[in-house]
Amino acid sequence: MTAERDETIKWRSLIIPIYGPTILISIGMGAVVPLIALSALDLGATVAQAAVVVGLIGMGQLAGDLPAGALAQRFGEKPVLLAACLVEAAAMLVASRTDSLAVLSIAVFVSGLASAVFGLARHAYLSEAVAAHFRARALSTLGGTFRIGSFIGPFVGALLVEQFSIGATYAFAACMSLAGGLLSLTLPSLPGVAPVSPADTAERPPGLWSVLARHRRVLLTLGVGVLLISAARATRQSIVPLWAESQGLDASTVSVIFGISAGVDMLLFYPGGAIMDRFGRMWVALPAMIVLGAGFLLLPLTSSAVAIGLVACLMGLGNGISSGIVLTLGADVAPDEGRRQFLGGWRLCADLGNVTGPGLISLITLAFPLGAAAIALGAIAWFGAGWLARWVPAYAPSPAEERVTAG
Missing domain, CATH: 1.20.1250.20 (MFS general substrate transporter like domains)
Known part of the structure; x- marks a missing residue:
């Protein structure tokens, strides 16, 4: 206590x-x-x-x-x-x-x-x-x-x-x-961490590429999971206004929808963190991807401002409760030696998702309607949920395991 x-x-x-x-x-x-x-x-x-x-x-x-x-x-x-x-x-x-x-x-x-x-x-x-x-x-x-x-x-x-x-x-x-x-x-300075001096060459820190190579398995497994999380989040911000515009909604209505969705998003960041600390990372990672996937799949069924707004709020719920999941998983699996270099690779996985996610919409809509893109993104989000269900427990400790380790 x-x-x-x-x-x-x-x-x-x-x-x-x-x-x-x-x-x-x-x-x-x-x-x-x-x-x-x-x-x-x-x-x-x-x-x-x-x-x-x-x-x-x-x-x-x-x-x-x-x-x-x-x-x-x-x-x-x-x-x-x-x-x-x-x-x-x-x-x-x-x-x-x-x-x-x-x-x-x-x-x-x-x-x-x-x-x-x-x-x-x-x-x-x-x-x-x-x-x-x-x-x-x-x-x-x-x-x-x-x-x-x-x-x-x-x-x-x-x-x-x-x-x-x-x-x-x-x-x-x-x-x-x-x-x-x-x-x-x-x-404040981190306790027990001495400042790095250019003259300290006796123990050289591990190089960037050696750190990434040493931990390539986690980057290629759990790292792919955070790429999928980031892709789902980023495409949500792109596809909702595109769909709203395709249904004839004006810019001011779209802005109101986004504002309400953002409000739902902001209310949930601390509860999401508390759930992860108390019950484990899976209790946020899996529900967030399932909810985001459901939002993508429901979007093509909407046509009115109210219906689109409700789906946007549902997706805001999934996005908000997952606030910090990528950062937390990265901190969980980062090694003591080469922590910063590893986190650079970890954040690269997430940013690849941020960039490639919206690109999927453009790629899919070259040959198919926007509704098909939403369905494909929903399937990807649910695939991501399954991927995270496989790899999060393998790497992220449960709260009970953390207490045993601390004890």
Whole structure:
């Protein structure tokens, strides 16, 4: 009982240095992301080119995942967090001032790189700072703060565009990144972890590729599971508005549907973490994928705003309760030696799902109607549920096993 109390106090001491920067930066990026395509169009891009520019955020995250692990291993989480915030702020300032499509594209890509580094450093820090019996709640809260910021951001962006300009929104995002970097300076050092010194060459840390090769089995099994989770989440955000538009709903109605669904999503991040800590990771991973799959399969049966809204809320339920599952599973299976490099590979699996998931919609709809794409995605989500049912118990310890190990 005392240990739980002490660990809870320790976790609360991280609210400002860990969760504060996350919510600030996600508000800033949430304000910017809906406007990137418009910025590209204003600079002379075609619709296809504008879509590519938006996709450069995800490409930057993919490119940055593995180097992020190496950087965190080399310099430690605190300097890397600060550097990522400064780089992202610089990219947003450049985007706010440029009149070149190429420069905007580079800035968006660099922002994705910085986001990967920032996300890896937070993940690695919390994986070590918080005890296993409280890990899921801590990491689900991290996912929840990102959701809250992403929900608030677009409203702030709309206000700034109305009062000033799109450039002012990028400048606002830069200020949020700088504020996040300043808050990161308050991050306490991990107990028992000495700072890395360039002069320390007697015991060289394991290399990135050796760590990934050593743990390739978990990346090719459980890692595929998190890829499927990420793909289901990302396609949910794409297919619901596409289906709503195909049924004749206007943009304002779609926005209301998304807002309500996001509200359901945000309410469930902490309960999801509590369930994982108390009962085990399977009690969230499996229901979340089943619910998301059901939402995909039900979507082609809807035509009215109410029906589409109800399905969107169902999918928001599945997405919200799974907040932090990818981070938590990664922390569960990360090795003590080479933890940061391993988490870089782990996050690469998740980001591959984020990028390839929406691409499946485009690929399927080349030959089939949108409803067929929804059915295919539902089948993939349910396949993912079966895959997770096979591999989560093999790697993620149950709460009873954690208590025995701690004892």
